[in-house]
Amino acid sequence: MKSPKTITICMGSSCFSRGNNQNLKIIQEIISGYEGIDVQLSGALCQEQCSKGPVLYLGDTMFSCVDSSEIADLVETYINS
Template structure:
């Protein structure tokens, strides 16, 4: 199975608005759950919507204004859906 791609904007606006905490939360979650081999974390300097950040893209879906808990929940949901369809 291909890895789930989670892209985080690490530009100054999104980083300051919470993506620094989101990155830490995702890394901790993946490590603690043994899922690091199923998810690829990718950082970007800008995802093009600075005023609506922090910005995250999970697979093909873009999300805005989410906190770390919301992003972790979406990653969990995405991984569950991927298991059900394989």
């Protein structure tokens, strides 16, 4: 069985206002379309990478400056990997 996919999104105020507010909604929408795959979404406190924000992690890999125009592709690719 495949291990669960984990997505951790920084919910610190800087990342949130730099785009993770939108990114969160997009991620939630994508996950709801993958009922057969175990995807665990969680929020994190500030990761002290504010200047590179918004940041999030797909598994253990950090992504920085994640724009809402690219988040869907990133997440879909990760979930299907």
